[in-house]
Ligand code: AMP
């Protein structure tokens with residue numbers, strides 16, 4: 001089956017195809033492989049709006065042919081991106097888009113640029129021994145996971161649609177295929193630069209860095225001195241990474257595969273494999289079954305961010321100074337700011353989660369003592385913070401829903417007394433604090449069992465649960481009392497649900 005050009009003007013976006021114009025060694029031209037009888041599974045009106053796609057028309061006219069890769073949008077020049085990466089701490093060599101094909105990048109009417117990519121659209125030069133396909137369950141997890149993070153206001157790649165096909169894919173069992181349309185301002189990774197460095201293609205680092213700077217940090221593009229511009233860019237990448245990881249920690253999100261090929265240079269959450277939101281709080285939680293050594297536990301994510309940035313900075317050393325020794329020293333100095341950038345970002349988020357308007361001495365300890373209590377009791381991360389928003393500052397007021405999350409009720413009471421003592425004039429108004437806290441402590445997260453439920457239904461041909469969950473998760477801070485069931489503790493069978501790598 002060959003791929004043809006779509007006739008409907010619905011898909012005639014303002015394609016720029018910058019990656020195709022750059023060509024090798026960064027991007028290889030690559031057409032999707034047509035797949036048998038694609039059908040619609042899910043479509044996201046929010047992301048359609050970002051792309052100036054008329055969602056209603058797309059649903060009416062059908063989007064499966066185009067978003068499976070069977071028909072190419074007029075004007076799109078698809079590519080596969082070549083990158084490498086450190087996987088679990090070891091340089092893994094060339095990886096690249098093994099099953100993701102970027103149709104092109106387009107610019108919307110607001111001047112925003114987006115790459116539109118089909119994940120699971122067939123083999124590429126980087127597929128190695130794998131089939132270039134994705135299975136339905138993994139696309140549902142990515143669709144819901146990325147939209148849940150977007151709903152929480154955390155930087156992430158987005159998902160426009162899922163298209164299914166009964167074409168079989170062979171994993172541990174035979175499954176059906178699906179294609180996810182992933183959307184992001186850029187899909188350049190730390191590993192994109194590492195690949196060039198390990199190939200000793202030092203002259204190719206600057207054009208890729210310049211493309212990122214020009215398209216995504218135009219204010220830095222004005223810095224004329226090359227070394228200064230790249231250094232300012234590294235500072236930005238460090239800040240964006242620190243801020244992203246602080247965002248994850250603050251909602252109990254665990255990425256699961258923080259290899260450098262999964263690290264976005266824009267600080268976006270990228271690559272949704274065995275990720276998970278924590279139910280009961282366990283700082284040493286391993287959400288990825290394959291991660292036996294626990295390299296990527298929740299508690300290690302901030303340190304892994306620095307390690308990964310170290311690999312990134314090493315790869316772009318030739319951009320930092322003429323002399324190698326000077327470049328190393330500059331790189332190390334820049335990296336030294338990560339810790340404080342992370343701590344600042346993390347403390348600010350946790351302070352807000354406790355309803356504190358201004359920082360004060362002892363706040364870090366107050367946060368740490370609550371987390372310690374939660375870890376010891378396995379209290380539910382999301383529910384505990386959400387319940388805290390309901391607690392009155394008055395010492396005698398009942399705090400039952402919060403206390404009920406803990407086994408050690410006296411310990412929780414004692415912590416509450418410290419917290420109440422800390423609340424000052426700025427935080428005394430219960431109603432105002434409640435509103436503020438509920439804007440940062442979500443009621444709804446994508447619990448693994450909820451995703452699992454949507455997947456099981458979908459595998460039986462019923463896609464309605466994907467839509468329902470998505471609708472709830474796109475406004476996770478709203479009470480939505482009609483959906484209160486989705487904020488309940490997970491059932492016993494779902495405790496300790498773990499997932500493994502890419503599928
Ligand atoms: P991930 O664990 O999803 O980050 O994938 C690691 C690498 O394996 C990336 O280069 C992927 O493109 C590639 N890969 C994963 N699954 C497949 C597949 N089914 N076919 C081809 N390449 C794949």
Ligand code: MG
Nearest residue numbers: 261262270271
């Ligand atoms: Mg990946």
